[in-house]
Amino acid sequence: xxxxxxxxxxxxxxxxxxxxxxxxxxxxxxxxxxxxxxxxxxxxxxxxxxxxxxxxxxxxxxxxxxxxxxxxxxxxxxxxxxxxxxxxxxxxxxxxxxxxxxxxxxxxxxxxxxxxxxxxxxxxxxxxxxxxxxxxxxxxxxxxxxxxxxxxxxxxxxxxxxxxxxxxxxxxxxxxxxxxxxxxxxxxxxxxxxxxxxxxxxxxxxxxxxxxxxxxxxxxxxxxxxxxxxxxxxxxxxxxxxxxxxxxxxxxxxxxxxxxxxxxxxxxxxxxxxxxxxxxxxxxxxxxxxxxxxxxxxxxxxxxxxxxxxxxxxxxxxxxxxxxxxxxxxxxxxxxxxxxxxxxxxxxxxxxxxxxxxxxxxxxxxxxxxxxxxxxxxxxxxxxxxxxx
Amino acid sequence: xxxxxxxxxxxxxxxxxxxxxxxxxxxxxxxxxxxxxxxxxxxxxxxxxxxxxxxxxxxxxxxxxxxxxxxxxxxxxxxxxxxxxxxxxxxxxxxxxxxxxxxxxxxxxxxxxxxxxxxxxxxxxxxxxxxxxxxxxxxxxxxxxxxxxxxxxxxxxxxxxxxxxxxxxxxxxxxxxxxxxxxxxxxxxxxxxxxxxxxxxxxxxxxxxxxxxxxxxxxxxxxxxxxxxxxxxxxxxxxxxxxxxxxxxxxxxxxxxxxxxxxxxxxxxxxxxxxxxxxxxxxxxxxxxxxxxxxxxxxxxxxxxxxxxxxxxxxxxxxxxxxxxxxxxxxxxxxxxxxxxxxxxxxxxxxxxxxxxxxxxxxxxxxxxxxxxxxxxxxxxxxxxxxxx
Numbered sequence: 001x002x003x004x005x006x007x008x009x010x011x012x013x014x015x016x017x018x019x020x021x022x023x024x025x026x027x028x029x030x031x032x033x034x035x036x037x038x039x040x041x042x043x044x045x046x047x048x049x050x051x052x053x054x055x056x057x058x059x060x061x062x063x064x065x066x067x068x069x070x071x072x073x074x075x076x077x078x079x080x081x082x083x084x085x086x087x088x089x090x091x092x093x094x095x096x097x098x099x100x101x102x103x104x105x106x107x108x109x110x111x112x113x114x115x116x117x118x119x120x121x122x123x124x125x126x127x128x129x130x131x132x133x134x135x136x137x138x139x140x141x142x143x144x145x146x147x148x149x150x151x152x153x154x155x156x157x158x159x160x161x162x163x164x165x166x167x168x169x170x171x172x173x174x175x176x177x178x179x180x181x182x183x184x185x186x187x188x189x190x191x192x193x194x195x196x197x198x199x200x201x202x203x204x205x206x207x208x209x210x211x212x213x214x215x216x217x218x219x220x221x222x223x224x225x226x227x228x229x230x231x232x233x234x235x236x237x238x239x240x241x242x243x244x245x246x247x248x249x250x251x252x253x254x255x256x257x258x259x260x261x262x263x264x265x266x267x268x269x270x271x272x273x274x275x276x277x278x279x280x281x282x283x284x285x286x287x288x289x290x291x292x293x294x295x296x297x298x299x300x301x302x303x304x305x306x307x308x309x310x311x312x313x314x315x316x317x318x319x320x321x322x323x324x325x326x327x328x329x330x331x332x333x334x335x336x337x338x339x340x341x342x343x344x345x346x347x348x349x350x351x352x353x354x355x356x357x358x359x360x361x362x363x364x365x366x367x368x369x370x371x372x373x374x375x376x377x378x379x380x381x382x383x384x385x386x387x388x389x
Numbered sequence: 390x391x392x393x394x395x396x397x398x399x400x401x402x403x404x405x406x407x408x409x410x411x412x413x414x415x416x417x418x419x420x421x422x423x424x425x426x427x428x429x430x431x432x433x434x435x436x437x438x439x440x441x442x443x444x445x446x447x448x449x450x451x452x453x454x455x456x457x458x459x460x461x462x463x464x465x466x467x468x469x470x471x472x473x474x475x476x477x478x479x480x481x482x483x484x485x486x487x488x489x490x491x492x493x494x495x496x497x498x499x500x501x502x503x504x505x506x507x508x509x510x511x512x513x514x515x516x517x518x519x520x521x522x523x524x525x526x527x528x529x530x531x532x533x534x535x536x537x538x539x540x541x542x543x544x545x546x547x548x549x550x551x552x553x554x555x556x557x558x559x560x561x562x563x564x565x566x567x568x569x570x571x572x573x574x575x576x577x578x579x580x581x582x583x584x585x586x587x588x589x590x591x592x593x594x595x596x597x598x599x600x601x602x603x604x605x606x607x608x609x610x611x612x613x614x615x616x617x618x619x620x621x622x623x624x625x626x627x628x629x630x631x632x633x634x635x636x637x638x639x640x641x642x643x644x645x646x647x648x649x650x651x652x653x654x655x656x657x658x659x660x661x662x663x664x665x666x667x668x669x670x671x672x673x674x675x676x677x678x679x680x681x682x683x684x685x686x687x688x689x690x691x692x693x694x695x696x697x698x699x700x701x702x703x704x705x706x707x708x709x710x711x712x713x714x715x716x717x718x719x720x721x722x723x724x725x726x727x728x729x730x731x732x733x734x735x736x737x738x739x740x741x742x743x744x745x746x747x748x749x750x751x752x753x754x755x756x757x758x759x760x761x762x763x764x765x766x767x768x769x770x771x772x773x774x775x776x777x778x
Contacts, residue, residue, distance in 0.1 A: 138741055147741055148740065148741055194608075195605075195607060195608045196608075207707065209707075209708075211600045211601060211605060212600060212601050212603060212605065214601060216584075216600060216601065217709075218584060218708060218709025218710070218742070219583075219584050219585075219709050219710055219711035219745065219746075220709055220711075220741055220742065220744065220745060221709070221741075222709045222739060222741040222742045223707065223708055223709035224707065224709075225706045225707070225709070225739050225741070225742060226706060226707050228706055228737075228738075228739055229702075229703040229706055229707070230699070230702070230703070230737065232622075233621075240739065242736075242737060310619070311703075313618075313619070314618040314619070314700075314703050314704075314707075315703075315707050317614045317615060317617055317618055318596065318598075318612065318613065318614070318615050318618070318703075318704050318707065318708070319598075319607060319612055319707070319708075320606075320607025320608050320609055320610070320611045320612035320613075320614070321607070321608055322608035322609075347631075348617075348619065348631060349617075350611060350614050350617055350629065351537065352527055352536055352537060352609055352610075352611040352614070353607070353609065353611045353614060355609060356608065356609060357608075
């Protein structure tokens, strides 16, 4: 069991390294591995480059074990993938969606897509080992229920886990979307970083926390709720009731609002033109205008980045992470946003906390949430099944 | 080894619970315990109340193991204790001090006091097992060196560990003072809480973080540096260079400054009288005046508490701790301060994060740092010595 988990996290490591990590002797590790290969749970995956002595065989979780389903429900998007145990997608689909339509409509669509994708991947429903789902709101991880989700009020108290249990025998695990992005990056990094943050900037702003090498969810599962940190005591009122939350001033809708204003008040010909043609504006349009040299667009990007950086400065002083990865829709806006965030953090945080701090866009990009959903499904399924040894 | 550590953390648990916690069988645990008792490392400590069957024997770390020295160097105080392995003080001393005098003067005094206290405790220098030291600044935990400590610039890069090694054979461990307060509370709680914060408000403001049941120090050891989180972008300039840091607006010196102003501008007869008699004012005086009904004093307490709460609200949104313990000199100011902090946090943090949040003064009070220094000494010494099993 432990060996399967280690193999999964090291994504194709050698026998030797595996035994080392688990503190097993070489002979004990070999015996256990032989057993797992016989059971069809582990597969030998080609040979690693020689390092002088004889060649060590790489191990990976066997594809025969089954498939995983990763589902990333965003505020305005739906991403689903059928993944192998190595997390490579066997079939994948993305579409626009509106989470506010409630669980009935959204999950009916999820069910249809799951059937289609499993068919495309050539996998029977019985081969599904585990299902991992990310949602844009606070989740009680134990019960799988949503708790007062501000962006999806119709889902309050709803258990996605119970709803999907009817169709599949496989266990279902639900978590906050940005926790899953953090889990995805942790897997990509093969746990080489222990303390980092993933910030998602989309319709809202959230934060996934990795602490001591594990995703940290807090005492009540609401850790990382950074969208309502105040950045301007005289700022606009947020839907949470307070003034000047970073979410109401720097997330997607705020950027759109600033862009529409710039278009309507004649501050930007490019944005006005774009608004006329498309009927609406988003972060991508602002990014395009900015790269074309539009001063108003660049001002908006600067302002949003600077406000996000101001919030991040507090968080960096408190948490002293080694890396901050920024993901979500905002990444389409381009590099100027990142530069503004960095400038603001480096100015406001203490030298000791920023000396080695890296701030960058999520390396997994838009796949981070799906990969994380797959990692959740695999990791928790291995725990639940408790396959020997 | 593991059993000694478990015994230390459970502070007098039964054999049965010990075996359970370590996942040992009863017979294996009994054999190991017998060995440790024979070696004089564990002692049987009376009998626990019967729970129906035969009575289980409690275990504790044997006093024969030696003594620990805990040292809490504050910005303006010095506390030293010689402690038994159960962390009960055998001899203790506190005095005013000025850390800015630098390591030469302060550590010379530490050496004298250690000799005196060991003599009072009837313990030979050779019986010292480990020395734990807390300092009011950022520490590189691995090297034991201070890194750019703003309150103690003369100590930058100084290794306290190396300085004390000359006198004692025992290992010396150095950490930030508020990390040690967190470690002390973690030990008092026997690790029953996994995610909580300790905020120290004295000359500066710092935060100790317990995450997943362990003290969290961050990627560069500067986690918890919350004193420089901004609470007013147009506030006064802090020694760090930024405007409106919570430390420059709500810590001890800010409270004193507000109190002196109230006294000098005729806003408070009580504070003016106190300033005339003593020649200076501190948090204790402001607390006294407040409890006597002085409106200006209560206004100062409210303001400082509210600003601290504003910073804490950000931190609570991010970290979602179960408890926040507030310690340091500020605790002398009385309950109104705590009420103002609570009000401010509950107003600005999200409902999910505060529903079960407890905010209170540190249960260990002024002893938290010393107890934590003792825990550090014991825990790290057990790790370094690696006594069997």
